[in-house]
Amino acid sequence: MFRKILIANRGEIALRINRAAHELGVPTVAIFSEPDRTSLHVRHADEAFCVGPGPAARSYLNVANIISAALICGADAIHPGYGFLAENARFAQICIDHDLAFIGPPPATIASMGDKAEARRKMAEAGVPTTPGSEILRSLDDARAAARQIGYPVLLKATAGGGGKGMRVVDGEDDLPSAFATAQAEAEANFRDGRLYLERLVRKPRHIEVQVLGDRFGTIVHLGERDCSIQKPSHQKLIEEAPAPALSEPIREKLHATALAAARAVGYSNAGTLEFLVDGSEIYFMEMNTRIQVEHPITELIYGVDLVKEQIRIAAGEHLGFAQDDMSPHGYAIECRINAEDPANGFAPSAGTLVDVEFPGGPGVRVDTHIVAGSQIPPYYDSLLAKVVAVGRTRANAIARMERALSETRIEGVPTTIEICRDVLRSEAFRAGGVDVEFLPSRFIADRAVV
Amino acid sequence: MFEETVEHRLRPIAAAFAESDLVRIRVADDAAEIELRRAVPNARAVAPGSGGEQTNRTYDVITAEVVGVLHFQRPPVEEGYSLDGDRELAQIEALGIRNPVRSRGAGRVACIYVAEGQPVDYGQPLFAIDRS
Numbered sequence: 001m002f003r004k005i006l007i008a009n010r011g012e013i014a015l016r017i018n019r020a021a022h023e024l025g026v027p028t029v030a031i032f033s034e035p036d037r038t039s040l041h042v043r044h045a046d047e048a049f050c051v052g053p054g055p056a057a058r059s060y061l062n063v064a065n066i067i068s069a070a071l072i073c074g075a076d077a078i079h080p081g082y083g084f085l086a087e088n089a090r091f092a093q094i095c096i097d098h099d100l101a102f103i104g105p106p107p108a109t110i111a112s113m114g115d116k117a118e119a120r121r122k123m124a125e126a127g128v129p130t131t132p133g134s135e136i137l138r139s140l141d142d143a144r145a146a147a148r149q150i151g152y153p154v155l156l157k158a159t160a161g162g163g164g165k166g167m168r169v170v171d172g173e174d175d176l177p178s179a180f181a182t183a184q185a186e187a188e189a190n191f192r193d194g195r196l197y198l199e200r201l202v203r204k205p206r207h208i209e210v211q212v213l214g215d216r217f218g219t220i221v222h223l224g225e226r227d228c229s230i231q232k233p234s235h236q237k238l239i240e241e242a243p244a245p246a247l248s249e250p251i252r253e254k255l256h257a258t259a260l261a262a263a264r265a266v267g268y269s270n271a272g273t274l275e276f277l278v279d280g281s282e283i284y285f286m287e288m289n290t291r292i293q294v295e296h297p298i299t300e301l302i303y304g305v306d307l308v309k310e311q312i313r314i315a316a317g318e319h320l321g322f323a324q325d326d327m328s329p330h331g332y333a334i335e336c337r338i339n340a341e342d343p344a345n346g347f348a349p350s351a352g353t354l355v356d357v358e359f360p361g362g363p364g365v366r367v368d369t370h371i372v373a374g375s376q377i378p379p380y381y382d383s384l385l386a387k388v389v390a391v392g393r394t395r396a397n398a399i400a401r402m403e404r405a406l407s408e409t410r411i412e413g414v415p416t417t418i419e420i421c422r423d424v425l426r427s428e429a430f431r432a433g434g435v436d437v438e439f440l441p442s443r444f445i446a447d448r449a450v451v
Numbered sequence: 452m453f454e455e456t457v458e459h460r461l462r463p464i465a466a467a468f469a470e471s472d473l474v475r476i477r478v479a480d481d482a483a484e485i486e487l488r489r490a491v492p493n494a495r496a497v498a499p500g501s502g503g504e505q506t507n508r509t510y511d512v513i514t515a516e517v518v519g520v521l522h523f524q525r526p527p528v529e530e531g532y533s534l535d536g537d538r539e540l541a542q543i544e545a546l547g548i549r550n551p552v553r554s555r556g557a558g559r560v561a562c563i564y565v566a567e568g569q570p571v572d573y574g575q576p577l578f579a580i581d582r583s
Contacts, residue, residue, distance in 0.1 A: 034574055049518055049572040065518040065573060068545040072520060072570045098546075 009081030014041035020308035033059035126265030133199035158187035205277035210259035245433030298333035342415035351379035360408035519545030
């Protein structure tokens, strides 16, 4: 096992990793930016280093200061969490070059899954279904020809992309030239890589992802699926649940088998997630996230596995302690993301001081958070304040528990997503299960606007 | 004993206080308790020579820009030294590279907050330079 782990992140995930390390008996080192000096993740760690001022580019993305801190304090591993440097293959390689274990998959795996066109090609080779699409487009003429072959509507995407940047829906050939130009410019500006490709647009899919876990000796298991279809208009997830409701067993099994085949095809090790679009009985590979996900607790609660501890164990060269047959889910779990955002104003993020904070407790409730009353929410980082997770024997049970938990939750000082989560939980469509990604943006936010 | 306490414990607290926008700070442990109050809301806002209420001295606190291990320039400066211009006072070694720490102009070395070979992190006070 490692001597000491540096946690290259902030907020709730830094605390989550700190807890896993401490339970394994491994001391921890936090990094922080100046505005995060008094943050809970700093207080819980055994040591802490300030690595820069507020803006992430100068602190949580400051590779030189992070590596230097790790070397000075004698850490032998770095856990990147999610976001920031978690899917940066060069950072992973730099860690390895400095004899620091990177708690995640090998750099080459991160690189190949980070390039979306390459990931699609690799998956198609492995027999994993992908949406019909093109190779990298060399020109607008290339795009025209590819779009005709695929059939409109198409989705124009940046191969280096993420977060909806460099992505355009194109309904017909007339719209293609301007969409091509703007997507290319956006991709250049955001990723310094303007390469684009085309995919057929799947209208109103469900977003279902499969958790996988592999050790360095070739053992790979899946830990079931998570339904992440409750998404904001920006395609960011708001509510996730596991297992996916209203999904036929053959499709569920197909998702699991496909995820395992895909993970094996790339020789995956550590924790990873394969995201799929589900359209009726069709499933399409969307992308693979080579890191721990925000919504990992719902899987932990129904499988009784500590994914972050497993990540650390695997990176330390240990064998996975269980096989696929040992793994079966028990019950249902739901996660609501409590963000410092104003749903009435396009989910605009907000910063400020929290004057009052109360979290729920009681049976079947887990809260992963870094905030307390008096916490300052800096403007520099993502707006996640807390993850409220509820587990129950049945889905109805889990929903009732989540409603109870949210009714106990109070955060004063910034607008939050608590109420919109409660509204979703109350809605008949959500209770019936199986809604698609357009549910929240179209029906739900539209409904609220009318009221 | 008292001098050592002032040197190693009080000065870093005072420096951090001076750098902050706080008007009052209280630090306590088993052995001692100290409370600092600011006469003006932010001493840094008082321009040199404008006649601040407390003092007409102006200090610049030189802080670490990188995370690394501090090495004094040879021969090392000592408190009370006068600097006739922009001088290299120390280096911070990070990933095998020695990053210079400079005085950023003339002045008197009023305080040295760090020791040879000490790990420092971003923003950590290293030297206070009296510019008056």
